[in-house]
Amino acid sequence: AQRVTQPEKLLSVFKGAPVELKCNYSYSGSPELFWYVQYSRQRLQLLLRHISRESIKGFTADLNKGETSFHLKKPFAQEEDSAMYYCFETSGSRLTFGEGTQLTVNP
Amino acid sequence: DSGVTQTPKHLITATGQRVTLRCSPRSGDLSVYWYQQSLDQGLQFLIQYYNGEERAKGNILERFSAQQFPDLHSELNLSSLELGDSALYFCASSVGQTLNTIYFGEGSWLTVV
Helix, strand or coil, X not given: CCCEECCCCXXXXXXXXXXXXXXXXXXXXXXXXXXXEECCCCCCEEEEXXXXXXXXXXXXXXXXXXXXXXXXXXXXXXXXXXXXXXXXXXXXXXXEECCCEEEEEEC | CCCCEEECCEEEEXXXXXXXXXXXXXXXXXXXXXXXXXXXXXXXXXXXXXXXXXEEECCCCCCEEEEECCCCCEEEEEXXXXXXXXXXXXXXXXXXXXXXXXXXXXXXXXXXX
C-alpha cells in the first residue's frame, strides 16, 4: 500500500535556524508529491509541488528517488512559519497525506 | 482564497442527528474530495467524486454518505451522529482524477454534543 511517512510529529527550532521537515514515501512508481501547510486549523494551502521545483516562502523540497524522500527545507526559519505541514502523495487511486509535522519557530 | 466554498462554517448538533455539509468546487474542477480532520486522527481521506461518479473511497463510515451533483457541487451527509464525529471536515477539488494539485476549502467545523 502506498504510504507517506512524516517521522516527526513535532519540530521546534529557533528563529533564523535551518529547518528540515522529513517526508518519505513508499510508492514504487513515479510519485506526485506535494507539501501543504495549515495555519491554526485553517484550510490547507498548497506550499510546493515537486514537479514545479519552485521556492515558496523560502521553502524548497527535492525529490530523492533513491531515498524515496521529499524533505522540506528552509535555511532560515521565521516565526510566521509556525504551522502544521503535511506531505501529500497522489499517485494512483489513493490520496495519501502524511500524519503531519507541527513546526514551532521560537523567537 | 482557494475558490473552494464550504457551508456551513460551523455547526453544533446533538448525538443521533443528521447533518449535511455542502461544497462548491473551484470553477472548472471536476473532482471533489472530502477529508475529516480530528484532533486525535489527523487528516483522514473519506471519499472522492469525479464528474458525478464515485472515484475513490477511504475511511468513510457507513453512517456517512456523499454525492456529487450535475452542477459538480457535492454534499457530505453524516447521520446518527456520535460525539467522536466532532471534527473539521474539509472539501477539496482538482481538475482531474489524479496527479493534480488539489485545493482545499476552509472547512466545516462540526461539534456533536
